[in-house]
Amino acid sequence: MKLTTKGRYAVTAMLDLSLHYGEGPITLADIAQRQGISLSYLEQLFSRLRKKSLVASVRGPGGGYSLGRGADEIFVGEVISAVDENIDTTRCNGAHNCQNNERCLTHDLWSDLSNQIYGYLNKISLQDLMDRQAVREVADRQDHPNQEQPGLDVSSLVDGSGDLAGA
Amino acid sequence: MKLTTKGRYAVTAMLDLSLHYGEGPITLADIAQRQGISLSYLEQLFSRLRKKSLVASVRGPGGGYSLGRGADEIFVGEVISAVDENIDTTRCNGAHNCQNNERCLTHDLWSDLSNQIYGYLNKISLQDLMDRQAVREVADRQDHPNQEQPGLDVSSLVDGSGDLAGA
DNA sequence: GATAATCTTGACTAATTTGCTTGGGAATGT
């Protein structure tokens, strides 16, 4: 299990795709512009996402990408591990006899923790994230109806204390 | 929130420290040998762990490191973020007005998810990990009493399906 | 059929991070 900005890009792009569901295929150029990610980098990421069937592609004019399954059937953990290559070489890599029991002990502990994190992320679907945001958007509109407030810090609305996945 | 092998090294080292609690200060040389991590790299990691008071140090002969608090008061999330520098520059970094509402929307979604993961990891203490492993060790001993079985794959005992932190 | 839009692929590169080395200190128990 690895968690870097690469995974964030992938999740962000997938969310962008989810948010524009129903508008037909979305081009990578659109996502690139909206999310500020380079087009070619997106191409690389989507190549992997496609191999894992997380997205479906349509070529030619009017083409683009769409979600491979429903947003409630695609989980954050899948997206991250799809792009992350996951070369988690734990020094003794399954051998479990690297030197003494002690060493393997901590190795097992880590791989176990890693599995826990992965399991957790695999409970959170793209739909969960969208639902959560939808609530916030409404709250935001209610607090600042029809106003442009450039310098305002909205982070007070984004406290992150709620339980997202109900795990 | 970032999760790489660097964080794994830190957690592994902290676990090593926990497991040898009560034996006085533990030298980095010991940890380096037991865990197969370079001494100088450990020094760098522990420098950061010390700044966050996650470990306490004693200099001179007989010196070394010990946990800064009880193993039940140190959480995996703390350890990881202590060594990770966490330069999570989300392009608009709190500005929330990068281009249009749409862009910030997905940014918020990600930072929210990041908080969720962090919160999850901050529920798992070093003690939790040790307790879990203690159970396994016992199980292992019961299955293979007093035997050296070099080629045996123990991974069947390590299924990772149990709920570790009870989160 | 020509054309343009779009995905698809591969090679290459710059910047950053990781993991580690080297080389010096500073503190302290014996």
Added chain:
DNA sequence: ACATTCCCAAGCAAATTAGTCAAGATTATC
């Protein structure tokens, strides 16, 4: 004094990230 340990900073090779560039393949539309 001396050996042991923590401390610290500079530097460096390998890997990864993030991105560019260039060439295709597919297909809707004119």
